[in-house]
Amino acid sequence: MSWFDRLRRGLGKTREVLTTDVRDLATGANVDWEELEFSLVAADVGAGIAADVVEEAKRERESGTSVREALEAALLDQLEPDRRRQTLRRVGFDLDVARHRVEPAGKVVMVVGVNGVGKTTTIAKLGRYYQEAGKSVAFAAGDTFRAAGSAQLGVWGERLGIPTHVGPDGGDPGAVAYDAAAARAARGHDLLIIDTAGRLHTQHNLMEELKKVKRVIGKADEGEPKDVWLVLDAVTGQNGLQQARRFHDAVGLTGVIVTKLDGSAKGGVLLPIVRELGVPIKFIGVGESAEDLQPYDAAAFVRALLGGDADAA
Numbered sequence: 001m002s003w004f005d006r007l008r009r010g011l012g013k014t015r016e017v018l019t020t021d022v023r024d025l026a027t028g029a030n031v032d033w034e035e036l037e038f039s040l041v042a043a044d045v046g047a048g049i050a051a052d053v054v055e056e057a058k059r060e061r062e063s064g065t066s067v068r069e070a071l072e073a074a075l076l077d078q079l080e081p082d083r084r085r086q087t088l089r090r091v092g093f094d095l096d097v098a099r100h101r102v103e104p105a106g107k108v109v110m111v112v113g114v115n116g117v118g119k120t121t122t123i124a125k126l127g128r129y130y131q132e133a134g135k136s137v138a139f140a141a142g143d144t145f146r147a148a149g150s151a152q153l154g155v156w157g158e159r160l161g162i163p164t165h166v167g168p169d170g171g172d173p174g175a176v177a178y179d180a181a182a183a184r185a186a187r188g189h190d191l192l193i194i195d196t197a198g199r200l201h202t203q204h205n206l207m208e209e210l211k212k213v214k215r216v217i218g219k220a221d222e223g224e225p226k227d228v229w230l231v232l233d234a235v236t237g238q239n240g241l242q243q244a245r246r247f248h249d250a251v252g253l254t255g256v257i258v259t260k261l262d263g264s265a266k267g268g269v270l271l272p273i274v275r276e277l278g279v280p281i282k283f284i285g286v287g288e289s290a291e292d293l294q295p296y297d298a299a300a301f302v303r304a305l306l307g308g309d310a311d312a313a
């Protein structure tokens, strides 16, 4: 199965919310814009943005484009304002080119998110992704709250041949992160990916702890982590946005990874993430296998969301 087919399959549930309308749109001269707006809201695009998308699509339509193209343009405008025009005007745009590589800004990536969103499995997938790109990768199991969490990452590391720094159960996550960051610098690994807890067993505030972990990494390896990526579960929809804001305020996010898009009809939540959070989406998870973590590409996302073939213009 091609990566685009995986993407399309993964977005199936969200597409169901939109499909009927889009199919009508493609054929009918009478566009029920209100119905379309409603279905966008149902996909968790958010009421304000849904209204904007419909307005923009109507405007596009006036310049003679098909309804489908107009909607594609309006969605892309929200998801990737900069690249939209040139992408759209290129007939049959090349999706292989669209699948760009995602490069971390530095040598250490800290991964954060509430419990159960998919942090640890996403880290395993990222490890594989960067390994395949020829990088030497190391992991750090900074989730010392869940003993099984450290073991889980360790198992992944073993399977992938990625050295995994694991601290003592219930130990200080800052100490784990410090040791791992120092070891990375000493051994010259290209990339260290640090897992963190999604929940704490103490009254201690998770955000305070994450701030500390971040600070401590910088002591072991100056200027790092240059990346802090938040993992968000698509199933939480608009609530995820609230989470994202809190993490962003605390540790300054440089990227977002949206997982479980395959289990959710709320794929529309990507629009408010891009527009309201202003943090780029780096990867999306559309299934449980390693190939189902894909670099985020707005044009491919929109195309997969609205159905049709990869090269349907």
Ligand SMILES: Nc1nc2c(ncn2[C@@H]2O[C@H](COP(=O)(O)OP(=O)(O)OP(=O)(O)O)[C@@H](O)[C@H]2O)c(=O)[nH]1
Residues within 6 Å of the ligand: 113, 114, 115, 116, 117, 118, 119, 120, 121, 122, 143, 146, 149, 197, 198, 199, 259, 260, 261, 262, 263, 284, 285, 286, 287, 288, 292
């Ligand atoms: N369907 C689907 N499942 C996913 C995806 N990403 C992760 N999962 C699943 O989500 C579940 C939780 O994943 P974990 O990686 O353990 O989540 P976590 O955030 O590390 O959880 P804690 O360590 O408890 O905070 C696992 O069963 C994963 O296989 C995805 O894109 N799609």
Ligand SMILES: [Mg+2]
Residues within 6 Å of the ligand: 119, 120, 121, 143, 149
């Ligand atoms: Mg975990």
